[in-house]
Amino acid sequence: MPDKTMTEHDVVGELADGMTVGIGGWGSRRKPMSLVRAILRSDLKNLTIVSYGGPDIGLLAKSGKVSKLAYGFVSLDSIALEPHFRQARQAGGLEVLELDEGAFQLGLLAAAHRVPFYPCRAGLGSDMLKHNPELRTVKSPYDDGEELVAIPAMKLDVALIHMNRADAAGNGQFLGPDLYFDDLFAMAADRTFMSCEKIVATEDFLTEGSVHTLRIPRIFVDGVVEAPRGAHFTECPPDYPRDEAFQAEYAATARDPEAWDTFKARYIDAPSHEAYLAEVDAR
Amino acid sequence: MTSTTEATIDEIVVIALAEAFRGDGEILCNAIGTLPMCSGRLARATFEPDMVYTDGVSVLVANTLPVGVPDAPIVPEAYIPYRTVFDVVWSGRRHVVMGASQIDIWGNQNFAAIGDDYSKPKAQLLGMRGAPGNLINNTTSYWIPNHSKRVFVPKVDVVSGPGYDRMRELGAEASRFHEIRRVVTPLAALDFETDDNRMRLRSVHPGVSVDQVVENTGFELVIPDDVPESRLPSAEELSVLRNEIDPLGLRKGEFA
Numbered sequence: 001m002p003d004k005t006m007t008e009h010d011v012v013g014e015l016a017d018g019m020t021v022g023i024g025g026w027g028s029r030r031k032p033m034s035l036v037r038a039i040l041r042s043d044l045k046n047l048t049i050v051s052y053g054g055p056d057i058g059l060l061a062k063s064g065k066v067s068k069l070a071y072g073f074v075s076l077d078s079i080a081l082e083p084h085f086r087q088a089r090q091a092g093g094l095e096v097l098e099l100d101e102g103a104f105q106l107g108l109l110a111a112a113h114r115v116p117f118y119p120c121r122a123g124l125g126s127d128m129l130k131h132n133p134e135l136r137t138v139k140s141p142y143d144d145g146e147e148l149v150a151i152p153a154m155k156l157d158v159a160l161i162h163m164n165r166a167d168a169a170g171n172g173q174f175l176g177p178d179l180y181f182d183d184l185f186a187m188a189a190d191r192t193f194m195s196c197e198k199i200v201a202t203e204d205f206l207t208e209g210s211v212h213t214l215r216i217p218r219i220f221v222d223g224v225v226e227a228p229r230g231a232h233f234t235e236c237p238p239d240y241p242r243d244e245a246f247q248a249e250y251a252a253t254a255r256d257p258e259a260w261d262t263f264k265a266r267y268i269d270a271p272s273h274e275a276y277l278a279e280v281d282a283r
Numbered sequence: 284m285t286s287t288t289e290a291t292i293d294e295i296v297v298i299a300l301a302e303a304f305r306g307d308g309e310i311l312c313n314a315i316g317t318l319p320m321c322s323g324r325l326a327r328a329t330f331e332p333d334m335v336y337t338d339g340v341s342v343l344v345a346n347t348l349p350v351g352v353p354d355a356p357i358v359p360e361a362y363i364p365y366r367t368v369f370d371v372v373w374s375g376r377r378h379v380v381m382g383a384s385q386i387d388i389w390g391n392q393n394f395a396a397i398g399d400d401y402s403k404p405k406a407q408l409l410g411m412r413g414a415p416g417n418l419i420n421n422t423t424s425y426w427i428p429n430h431s432k433r434v435f436v437p438k439v440d441v442v443s444g445p446g447y448d449r450m451r452e453l454g455a456e457a458s459r460f461h462e463i464r465r466v467v468t469p470l471a472a473l474d475f476e477t478d479d480n481r482m483r484l485r486s487v488h489p490g491v492s493v494d495q496v497v498e499n500t501g502f503e504l505v506i507p508d509d510v511p512e513s514r515l516p517s518a519e520e521l522s523v524l525r526n527e528i529d530p531l532g533l534r535k536g537e538f539a
Binding site for chain 1: 366396
């Protein structure tokens with residue numbers, strides 16, 4: 001089997017300005033934060049970010065890396081509204097595709113299946129269509145003739161996901177309560193880079209979880225980054241819960257530019273994931 | 284033994300919202316928020332025993348689960364990650380309770396954003412979240428802790444969850460799974476059981492006058508000639524709520 005191990009720095013080297021980047025996880029849960037911070041430290045710009053959004057979207061929007069956002073929601077879970085995302089929206093100038101959160105996965109699924117859209121009812125009657133004029137409806141070709149919303153394929157240049165365990169060949173294992181849609185992100189993307197808490201030998205996967213937890217097959221993965229606590233400050237059960245105190249500190253910086261500068265200098269600009277963890281632990 | 288005369292307003296509201304689930308049978312009760320969770324769990328513990336509900340993470344629990352007690356023992360009866368939740372939404376076997384930052388006479392709900400310019404909202408709120416899919420696919424009710432003219436408005440800025448006027452425009456077929464069952468506030472229970480599905484005052488909570496509801500609503504509610512009082516919890520309901528479902532009294536936190 002191939003060895004796909006690489007570093008966060010290597011992953012950023014594979015990205016380019018203007019790319020569409022999907023980010024796995026959900027809200028403030030199992031986000032590939034060490035990869036997100038590597039993007040924040042880079043010169044990359046004009047990215048389109050596709051995500052069930054949490055602090056990944058907040059940080060990337062705050063840092064001016066983003067020209068377009070596609071999301072079903074943006075939330076920190078224990079803090080319902082993501083304050084940095086709110087600021088970016090309220091400042092204007094950000095192009096957004098805001099979908100019903102259930103419909104959102106159909107865009108990923110369509111991209112994964114290489115079809116132009118999947119139909120659904122979500123959006124009929126609401127302002128989802130009005131505020132996203134790129135969305136179209138489609139009439140059923142069968143006798144019912146029903147009109148449905150055609151959720152367009154959200155083709156990704158790159159997907160970034162974070163798993164509890166992976167092997168060097170790119171098979172990924174989730175040990176928490178929910179995979180979310182990380183498999184769809186991987187399948188919707190031309191290339192997927194997966195960070196993980198720990199790289200393990202393939203034959204050791206089943207010591208920690210049943211075969212049902214092996215949900216990311218290596219045919220959809222191009223690079224593997226070992227990043228212990230790589231999802232910090234989002235949760236990554238069973239390895240660790242959300243760092244609520246850190247998240248609260250992050251959220252509070254939205255109200256105070258000086259506090260944000262201090263936060264950014266200390267944590268976001270830390271030159272590596274290891275340096276970041278050292279700063280987190282020194283609090 | 285607790286007597287019903289001791290019921291506080293939060294408990295009366297929990298009952299008013301629990302009543303929204305009456306008759307639902309074997310469906311997924313997806314009540315979002317502390318007080319709605321109390322209502323859903325109380326309904327199942329008493330008069331809707333066949334309903335299912337989640338632990339808030341990824342399993343359906345067969346036992347009565349207290350709110351806000353993270354290490355409470357659970358008896359899982361099914362695995363229901365988010366992907367399956369969406370499948371259930373689309374199947375229609377679900378009754379969701381959401382909030383609203385704005386709601387109008389037809390039940391159009393906004394929790395997405397405030398302001399006229401969607402590209403630059405005055406206040407970005409939750410976004411669409413699941414509202415468009417919820418309303419068009421399964422039964423929806425609302426718990427609105429702030430009954431005021433700021434929330435009950437003539438026109439919402441953004442329609443995240445469509446109401447009955449939008450459904451009329453769509454036609455009978457496209458809207459056949461749409462139902463807004465109930466709107467519950469600290470003042471009253473409201474519904475849409477009128478000829479043209481405009482919002483109606485269903486009952487006022489004890490100690491609240493009809494005038495008080497009217498004064499705090501920014502549009503003309505349908506007011507029946509006789510507006511009943513919301514019912515009081517039974518002794519059994521109070522006991523289950525206080526001792527099993529919300530022993531920490533977290534429901535009271537929504538009446539700040």
